[in-house]
Structures are given as structure tokens and as C-alpha cells.
Amino acid sequence: MDKLIIVGRLGRAHGVRGWLHLNSYTTPKENLQHLRPWQIEKDGRWQVIEPEAILQHCQKPIVKLPHCDDRDAAACFTNCPIAILRSQLPKPDINEYYWSDLEGLTVINRNNIKLGKIINLFSTGANDVMTVEEIDELGKKQQRLIPYIKHVIDEVNLQEKVIRVDWD
The missing domain is CATH 2.40.30.60 (RimM)
Structure with a gap:
């Protein structure tokens, strides 16, 4: 659908x-x-x-x-x-994505630690930012803002629903 x-x-x-x-x-x-x-x-x-x-x-x-x-x-x-x-929507260029395609993807850092899921993206004017939400074992939500810029984003894999980042 x-x-x-x-x-x-x-x-x-x-x-x-x-x-x-x-x-x-x-x-x-x-x-x-x-x-x-x-x-x-x-x-x-x-x-x-x-x-x-x-x-x-x-x-x-x-x-x-x-x-x-x-x-x-x-x-x-x-x-x-x-x-x-x-x-x-027109098909995006290679290595370009619509925000709606990124929302819901799991964000994993270079240490293979799951940082959470993208719940939102927004623009600051200087660059785009992902709002990544993690829910801990107690059900507490924690959000972090990660810039969506070239030297932070290592890989976007829509098939696996994963974004790999250089972020702690």
C-alpha cells in the first residue's frame, strides 16, 4: 500500500x-x-x-x-x-533520501550500539537534524539530536532499515 x-x-x-x-x-x-x-x-x-x-x-x-x-x-x-x-514524489538522486523514508530507521553507531529510532527530522538552516529516540529497559524515553551531515552519516540502508553513524 x-x-x-x-x-x-x-x-x-x-x-x-x-x-x-x-x-x-x-x-x-x-x-x-x-x-x-x-x-x-x-x-x-x-x-x-x-x-x-x-x-x-x-x-x-x-x-x-x-x-x-x-x-x-x-x-x-x-x-x-x-x-x-x-x-x-520523484525518485531521489543516489545518496539522497526523503525524510519520510528515514523516519523509523534504527540508528547504530560505529561501536555497533543501537542509539534508537529516528522519530523526526528538521532543518536548522545550516543542516538537517535527526531526532533519535531510545526507550530504555524501564520504558523511559530519551531523545538525542544527531546532525544529518556527511561526516556523521556512514551508511543509509533502507532495506535493512538502518542508518550507521559516527556518533557516541
């Missing part, structure tokens, strides 16, 4: 004609406009929606959804996540 990847979120209503602000999680941000169709989660259900239009307003994107003709209708979609099927 093809998994859904969150690629953005609908923001607050814009104006009185049913437009919404659009928050893209893609890099570059404009890529979200070309990934179609969208699936939007509203009231706990995913629904396929094809945006009617996307415009730039004050250098920020706004979107018009079908049957969303006034501010009240648009407000119902505020903060709804936007997803696409994983198969809609």
Missing part, C-alpha cells in the same frame, strides 16, 4: 471569497504547487482534493479549493494537513 506523505498544511482563511494561506513543507516551497492530487485530512478523514487555483499574494501562496466559496467555508480547512501518495 502506498503511504501518505504530509507535504504541507492549509493556513488561515484569506479574504472573503474562500481562499486559504498555504504552508509548504517541500524544498523548494513551490514544489507543493506541482504535486497533485492532494489529499486533505478534515474531520479525521482523508479526501482527495484538486485545488482550483494557487496564487502568490505578498510573496506567499494562497489556494482556492473546490466548493469553498466564502470565508466561513475556507475557515473549516484551517490547519488541515495536505498529503500526497509516496509514489507521486
